[in-house]
Amino acid sequence: MSAPLTLVGKGRHFASLGIREVTRQAGVVPTSFYRHFRNMDDLGLQLVDELGLVLRRMMREARENVLQADKLIDESVGIFISHAQANRSFFLFMAQGLAGESRAIQEGIRSEMRYFASELANDLRRLKLVDHLSDGDLEMICDLVVRSVAFSLTDLLGVSADDEYQVEQIRKRTTRFLQLIFVGAEHWDNRRP
Template identity: 40%
Template sequence: MGMTRVTRRRSRHEEEENDTGRRDMRKQRTRRALLDAALELMQGEQSFNSISLREVARNAGVVPTAFYRHFRDMDELGLTLVEEALRALRQMMREARSAPLPATSLINRSVQTYIGYVQANRDYFQFLAKERFGGSRALRTAVRQGTALFISELATDLARFPTANRLSTEELQMISSLIVNIMISTTEQLLDLPPDNDAEVDWLHDQAAQQMRLVFLGSMQWKPKSEREKQKALAQG
């Protein structure tokens, strides 16, 4: 009986911080619950600034005031969501880039990968799509900067193709923004489909792939500004 119950707790020094701490764990758990609750609420008809703090808290199984232990206000939560979504997107790009280039049917494989990724992260993309125009200035510019970076990275990827030597940086940017447009449009159409409508998804795939092929065909025929001026000078001389 008299035995002292010794639940000896490891001090920070004996074990090097590999334990997340039961409190931090709990904190991260409800933080995540809040973020997920917001994402889930946006799957319906609501847009981000039409969902209330109380709704989010309720949906996360927590009292409204607990919200403030994690975010200053809804805007801060929104920015966190944008950050997460864009980070995930960048990671996909990095992986896709590291893979060896299968020169044959490159477009088909890329489109396939991208569509699969969107399907797997539907809620994030739903959020991005809505806030790309609906949201506060802060959210909007965050999303926009993300896609701008996306375009630039794609441009540098395109520059590695042998046939891209003739094109200037601006022209490459113009082309890759065109391609990103196709991806965005495809994404939007994809999100408006029931997730398991395979036939329609396949159609979207084909449509996007065709459009990209057409863009590449156009790029091959594109007369760079420099050449066009050369030609003009020749005609006049």
């Protein structure tokens, strides 16, 4: 399963990978592929499942490290960036899959993102940071947060991991996005019809 990720990490698009290519990278004969996966879509779906684990690990680390609320955004963005770099190929796969050609993979990734957003909503509730928001509004806001971060992901994956200047720019920009969203959230409810 790491073979397709390696190839994706080298710049290939998952949709353009073939069975032979993957098995070659895995150092295995093509027909062995069918011992584990029915086809490339099936492989992709299993990768989505593993992606879920990666995201959960990231969430856990964020929860452990974010102690004071005032550093919440900075810390979270930092953790996100370091995980994105440590699992570069996984996140590349995720970014590709969002507009990929398999509807099932697309839906799988989208579902992981929804889960992530709902967990974020729980955490914010728990930290008593959003008492003035309805559940629906909070969910909407967390969705926007997750989307913004996911989009920053594509920025991040576009630059070399050791180009510290660019990474820092992306970190700052993402942080400002989230600050802006939370400023909006603070002043939100008086705006509802």
